[in-house]
Amino acid sequence: MACSDGGSGSETGTSKSALNAASCPSVQPDPARSLFVTDAAALEKLPFETVMNRIVATGSTTGQSALSLFQQLMDTMNNQANAKTQGPHCDDVIVDGKPSINGFPIECPRLEGRLATTNPFAPAPDPDGYDPVGIVNRFDLAPQNGANCGQYRIVYTKRSGKTSFSDRVLLIFEATLPNPNPSAGLAACLPVTEFWAGLTTDDDANSRATKLADFYLTGLPGFAPVVKAAHYGFDGGVDTGQIRANLFSAPQGQFPSQWQLREFRLSQQCTSGDCSLVAKNTFVQVNPFGALFGGGDAASTTFQNAFLNQVSSLASTNLNTIGMSSSGADNAGESNEQDTSNDYLAQGQNNATFKDAITAKLAEISRTDLTADDILNRATTQSCAGCHQVSTGRSMGAGLTWPRTLGFVQIDESSRISPALTDTFLPFRAQVLANFINSQCSDAGPSLANNGHVDPKRTIGGGLVGAAN
Template sequence: MQFKQLLCAASLIGAAFTASQPALSAIQSDRSLMITETQILNQFSAQAIFEKLLADEGDTNQTAQDVLDNWPGCQNAANQTFNGFPVTCRSLTLGNINNYRPIALTNRFDLADDQQCGEYRIAFADVLGTGEAINFMILEAQLPNPSPSLGKEGCRPIAEFWANLSANNNTASRGVALKQFYFEGINGIPAVFDVNHFAGGENGSGQIRLNHRNSRLTTWSQFEFRTIPNSGSLVIAQSTAKDTPFDELATDASTHPLASAFKSAVLDALTVNGENLLANTMSALSINLPDNLATGSSISDEFGTDIFGGVLGHFDAQGSFANDIQSQLNAAGSGLTP
């Protein structure tokens, strides 16, 4: 988690305090924001989580290992598309579920709004590997606001739960509390691990992300997946890779019907100096791309070049889109160039 996001989460938690509760300065990030203590993490296994999701659906025909074995992917078939765009197909081998070890629990209360109370995540690493494949998986559950009419105030029980962990000096006790929060729920708040909490950002819910590499000689691929609740069995489906546009939408010559929507989204993100794509810090850079512009994966190599490298490869720095960007930059008072 980026430092700015940690501070934002801490600030929002602090806003939930009363005078009798700990001051914001008392928030300890390693207890209330990102937990990496082995004694606590050892209580969380990938198998137990997927068994919980299977139970939510009443699915007795699959095991947790079956879920990984049947994970959606493709076998390099020709003419594959996702969300209406061509996609580079990769088979996904996730291997033995017992090889996955938790590496962090994360409090993303900073993502809360009036309708939902943020995301509560757990990240796993495939520590033993699957042949040469390398996998990192993060389950990002979004908790609904139990009292949306109250706005963020409805999320107070969740904020206070995380805040109070800072004052608890007993690691075992914090572990018990976190396990209950994630697996069972607290104070009328449902369990984090619930099949309804991973139904995808396009459905106002959380998601499951996978960072996958077939071998140490291939590029990283980042994918997003979602559950399809009330299916009668646990169904995992591929979702769009958010804020990862189809690269050819950036070309002046594009005849794709969504090219103008992509270009409008970029220009809208250049309206105010200090915000969105004109933010003053790397961590604050953002763009609101509609989901129908997103592809099925984000690709990055060992040098960190992601799919936006493909966008730049289709961008004409002397073309009409570049001219529109420059006009927007000038209007915003920015000294940047396209």
């Protein structure tokens, strides 16, 4: 995900022979095998209980159970009056009389808080159980300086969502994989990219499934396993992973609150050397609070002035590299998919001074083919709600249109993935993976832009480090 500027080497400055580059595959990755895996054999190797047990085993020494960690995570969406665990809870912090995360108001409680008393490991067909639906390679999110080797994700869905539109929960476990040799830069991550690309040429589904399970649960030689408590948010900051939730769940006979995305990070709570894990509902990264785009108070003015520095990256000519960063202090605690709170064009529409400043910045970078409205629409795509629902089908200006999802989700309970993924994002990520491997395994030259220049603020995929998409 995001990076600190650790390690000065680039992949082009490391000996190819030292990396055993002769073994590199020369292959165009198949997205279905090497980027977004949904085949049943692979999914069956990573059941929810196995992954949760491994997380607890690598982060807790108190006898804590995977069930108790799951229930505590869900209980963060209950207020203290309805608490099922010792906390934290959604009304622990009150700002201006309202429950808040990061100083911004949140919906509290949410109906999903009732799931703090359910068993997510219940076998099929129990509707409260969770099934894996996707295994995701996000090497394209690795920082160019190799501060880490990218993110590797598993998507789980509440089984009830297969039959009930009003009882849907998706949990996305987004682990950041540490670089075991940061001084070598991104080149040290070559074995990870070789592993994923090699799945394309393995025609045995059971073999691919075993390899993926080993990668996630055991780790490649010299690398930590993907599934490890510390990889889901320890230490905070921008160089750690997270757990995200896409929520639209109500008890039978009730209609849910609106679709909403939340973010969680794990931390340790230690006493006398014994530690247990705590899931904290944190702010949503790269998801500025919408009112900052239209407000005239000091905080909004500071945000708007800083936003002007994002215009250049938002003006990208490629949908895949449209990017925005935001200060942690500006990020909201929730991302709503059915109102205008994360529609940054709607939020800033009447802020003529701000829009004039965006127009002036576009003229400064010679992008008069774009308007201030285009930039605000592009900013919306970088929020969780924008990418999942708000931005779909919208014009981004300069001939670009944001691709369509499956309606609020990028993957559903049947492992069906969105047109946005199949037609736009996955082909691009496949090319990023192939270009990096080819640059390491041949004399084709550096894989990074600008003749191999390493930009610690950019990913190998060309986006901004820390982007949520």
